[in-house]
Amino acid sequence: MTNTRYAGIIDNDIVDGVDGISVSFWTQGCPFHCPGCHNKETWDYNGGKKLPLNYVEIVYNKLIANNITRNLSILGGEPLCPENLDIVHYLCEYIKTRLPNTKIILWTGYTLHQLQIRAKKDIRLQDLLKKYLDIIIDGPYKQELRDLRLKLRGSSNQNIWKRHTTRILKRTVWQKIKEEDI
């Protein structure tokens, strides 16, 4: 069942993102419960706040406010769990259709490989992986691999993936990169 809650929005976030300012959208609810998680208040699917019906327009207006270029960061909670997938898919579709140059960065506890397997049977995940998401930070947080030097990742098992489209065959390729390569 689709969640009706979200954790919050940060208008001008300079921490959770790449290349300057982001609007950060935080989903509510997470199935992973990683030991040492810093966002435990986002675990409960009934926590957070009621998601406004016009949340995509709210995010859109924040992205274009004052003619400043912003990226969209999507975090959680778990943005790509079944309960939050419709919310995230609709948001990304709405934003990429109207602001195609907006970079969308998403943090998930699933690995990219797990998402690619799920995507074989889920058109929403196919859209996200092929058209909408530009950067994915994947994998669960592992307390024993915590590394404060990593800018976008909490632990070193997590990876940063950047989407490319091959020039001739127009295939989507996800390339593993480091923070300094963004």
Ligand code: SF4
């Ligand atoms: S996936 Fe993220 S939000 Fe969920 S428990 Fe792990 S660190 Fe916390």
